Amino acid sequence: MDHHVGRPRAERARQLADVLRQQITDGAFADGVLPDERLLGRRFGASRNAVRDALALLCQEGLITRRRGVGTTVALSKYGHGLDRLTGLGEELTGRGTVTNEVRAAEEVPVLPAAIAARLDVPAEAGGVYVERLRWLDGLPLSLDTSYLTADIGRAVLVGDLADRDVFGLIEEAAGARLGRAEVAVHAVNADPGTAELLGIGAGAAVFALERLTRLADGRPVDVESIRIRADRMTLRSTLHRGGPV
Structure with missing residues (x-):
């Protein structure tokens, strides 16, 4: 269930994207692969739609890539x-x-x-x-x-x-x-x-x-x-x- 459920979906997605971005830049996903949407939703108390929207924002930033059959991966290691x-x-x-x-x-x-x-x-x-x-x-x-x-x-x-x-x-x-x-x-x-x-x-x-x-x-x-x-x-x-x- 989404935290701050009364807030607009786009705002919830942005907040989740901020958290995920910090984790990515801190090297939390050592193998460069993010968990699937369902697991991310459970981890952050967010709906699957909010997770999907957050991941779309990070894709637009060029921070991650998403491919069917491969999943969600960090585009490039950041130093x-x-x-x-x-x-x-x-x-x-x-x-x-x-x-x-x-x-x-x-x-x-x-x-x-x-x-x-x-x-x-x-x-x-x-x-x-x-x-x-x-x-x-x-x-x-x-x-x-x-x-x-x-x-x-x-x-x-x-x-x-x-x-x-x-x-x-x-x-x-x-x-x-x-x-x-x-x-x-x-x-x-x-x-x-x-x-x-x-x-x-x-x-x-x-x-x-x-x-x-x-x-x-x-x-x-x-x-x-x-x-x-x-x-x-x-x-x-x-x-x-x-x-x-x-």
Whole structure:
């Protein structure tokens, strides 16, 4: 019997979809196969119609697929990336998947775009280095990463192994110092046709747009990144701590 039976069917389905989505992203279905509708209904105290509607919503999101004779399966394994740690993708996924990098651009830029120069706190005429990489995880496209680096750090990064290493490690070697912190903003955008083609998704599909400004330990900004991440392949996670009164 449905909980909140007085609520509209569409609302009950959405609530159940929210619960199932959390379970899927937490890896509750280790083999990638969801129980049948009847069992899900018993587990969540929901009618079969509500379960069917909830599963339809998750299908529309691309999170699951449903096929007669096969059942309901998770479309793709999602990987977690912690937003509360300053780590590169390769570092984050060590032991959990194989990351490869397709270097699409790696070049010096004589004049930085004004907005980028302002974020790096250098004159536009100081120039810098532009790096664009298409990042693959276990043979499927995961993200399109673009970086503008300050000229001194960037030139050293250019001669590094951009195909097999995280940029963060190359920056630390170039600077002879550790990275300190980064400011991150994440929003959802509809992929433009070019980005969608590179990532292997439909034009207009939702992707995470992650903008990050990374600084050395002394506070100096060295790297402005714009990252487009396939939302069907990655879950962005963070542990937040509630502070005391200000």
